[in-house]
Amino acid sequence: MQSPSLWARLGLGRPELRAWATYDWAASAVQTTIMVAVFPIYFVRVAGANLPPSGATQRLATINTLALVIIAILSPILGAVSDYRGIKKRLLAAFMILGAAAVAGMFLIQRGDLDMASILFTVALVGAAGSFVFYEALLPHIAAPDEIDRVSTAGYAMGYLGGGLLLALNLAWIQKPAWFGLPSGPETSESLGTLPVRLAFVSVAVWWVVFSIPLLRRVPEPPPRLQADEHPGKGVFQVAFLRLAATFRELTGYRQAFLMLVAFLIHNDGIQTIIRMATAYGTEIGIGQNALIGAILLVQFVGIPCSFLFGLLAGQIGAKRAIFLGLIAYTAISILGYFMTNATHFYLLAGLVGLVQGGTQALSRSLFASMIPAHKSGEFFGFFSVFEKFAGIFGPLIFAGTIALTGSSRNSFFAIIGFFAVGAAVLAFVDISEGRRAAMEADARAVPLARPPTAS
Numbered sequence: 009m010q011s012p013s014l015w016a017r018l019g020l021g022r023p024e025l026r027a028w029a030t031y032d033w034a035a036s037a038v039q040t041t042i043m044v045a046v047f048p049i050y051f052v053r054v055a056g057a058n059l060p061p062s063g064a065t066q067r068l069a070t071i072n073t074l075a076l077v078i079i080a081i082l083s084p085i086l087g088a089v090s091d092y093r094g095i096k097k098r099l100l101a102a103f104m105i106l107g108a109a110a111v112a113g114m115f116l117i118q119r120g121d122l123d124m125a126s127i128l129f130t131v132a133l134v135g136a137a138g139s140f141v142f143y144e145a146l147l148p149h150i151a152a153p154d155e156i157d158r159v160s161t162a163g164y165a166m167g168y169l170g171g172g173l174l175l176a177l178n179l180a181w182i183q184k185p186a187w188f189g190l191p192s193g194p195e196t197s198e199s200l201g202t203l204p205v206r207l208a209f210v211s212v213a214v215w216w217v218v219f220s221i222p223l224l225r226r227v228p229e230p231p232p233r234l235q236a237d238e239h240p241g242k243g244v245f246q247v248a249f250l251r252l253a254a255t256f257r258e259l260t261g262y263r264q265a266f267l268m269l270v271a272f273l274i275h276n277d278g279i280q281t282i283i284r285m286a287t288a289y290g291t292e293i294g295i296g297q298n299a300l301i302g303a304i305l306l307v308q309f310v311g312i313p314c315s316f317l318f319g320l321l322a323g324q325i326g327a328k329r330a331i332f333l334g335l336i337a338y339t340a341i342s343i344l345g346y347f348m349t350n351a352t353h354f355y356l357l358a359g360l361v362g363l364v365q366g367g368t369q370a371l372s373r374s375l376f377a378s379m380i381p382a383h384k385s386g387e388f389f390g391f392f393s394v395f396e397k398f399a400g401i402f403g404p405l406i407f408a409g410t411i412a413l414t415g416s417s418r419n420s421f422f423a424i425i426g427f428f429a430v431g432a433a434v435l436a437f438v439d440i441s442e443g444r445r446a447a448m449e450a451d452a453r454a455v456p457l458a459r460p461p462t463a464s
Contacts, residue, residue, distance in 0.1 A: 108217050
């Protein structure tokens with residue numbers, strides 16, 4: 009008997025699974041270079057040079073919130089449209105192109121261009137977050153129930169690898185520009201001195217577009233299905249809003265999926281706050297740029313094997329217990345964040361984040377995907393996105409509010425612990441078997457549609 013291939017052992021044994029996971033490789037460059045490592049530092053030190061560091065950090069937290077509110081409003085509507093029309097891949101491509109254009113435009117940001125930086129960063133976040141609604145909605149269509157945890161964690165591992173490789177390359181030409189024929193030295197003008205960083209932004213845009221191609225080519229578009237009270241002649245947006253209203257009512261009917269959403273809303277708020285604000289906070293307390301970016305690289309490369317291991321762990325003890333372990337680790341991370349004063353502390357924090365970040369988030373995604381009807385995955389992941397984005401709102405608001413009240417972000421870390429504790433308490437009540445049974449029954453009642461409905 010032939011032994012399984014390496015891809016199969018990693019959970020990506022079929023071409024469509026590998027193509028799906030490659031989008032995480034593509035889009036994670038936005039997460040690493042733009043959201044977490046390089047751009048926040050550039051925003052505080054260059055675009056926000058006319059503000060004190062805490063003022064620029066506060067502005068960054070505010071525009072993070074704005075972008076998340078925008079996509080939280082759009083995602084459930086577009087998710088319903090994607091289900092009814094069968095256009096998940098087209099909408100994913102549209103948001104990807106929007107975000108990549110904004111990231112490429114960051115090349116133009118110079119010293120003091122705070123408004124331009126804020127607008128482009130907002131559009132980039134909307135593009136990335138919007139595309140992930142449809143990316144994640146494809147998961148229950150391509151992965152069988154017994155595959156879904158491993159496929160989801162493998163996607164995160166691919167993201168860590170792709171985002172980490174590009175960030176390593178970015179870091180190399182930012183730190184050693186002469187190696188790449190870029191301007192360097194004390195006589196370099198300010199504009200040329202920022203060229204390596206601005207080229208890093210362009211590289212992210214190119215990377216994102218190029219590595220999106222496998223998903224767009226190889227992952228099949230799920231066919232639309234009508235519900236019992238629908239017919240193909242209805243207008244697309246009419247059906248979308250009717251479906252959204254029904255889905256929102258049904259969330260209480262899918263009680264286990266709803267509880268999972270609430271738990272995810274709460275504990276992911278803490279996770280997203282750490283992801284989005286760590287480098288800005290490190291910059292504020294005086295940790296050097298090279299140490300900050302190096303620590304983010306550490307997260308990426310520790311996260312690769314640990315994401316795969318979380319998938320295996322879920323197979324042994326269950327996804328819910330594995331998530332609990334991740335939340336305990338995040339509590340320790342938050343305590344360390346409060347006491348952090350130097351680069352060594354930041355590296356330790358980064359290593360701990362790398363151990364649990366990908367696995368915790370991937371298993372939350374796959375656990376939810378296993379408890380929703382596949383024929384309404386766009387709608388349900390639209391609401392998942394709403395909860396995810398609101399999960400990213402309250403934490404940065406706490407940072408911004410704490411800075412306004414105290415002039416420092418340090419005390420915010422104890423508030424973040426509360427997100428993990430309450431999220432774990434809600435997760436304890438989720439009955440996974442009951443949730444999966446309800447989803448299977450709903451799919452059995454759906455009616456296949458021979459062709460997508462027209463946009464009447």
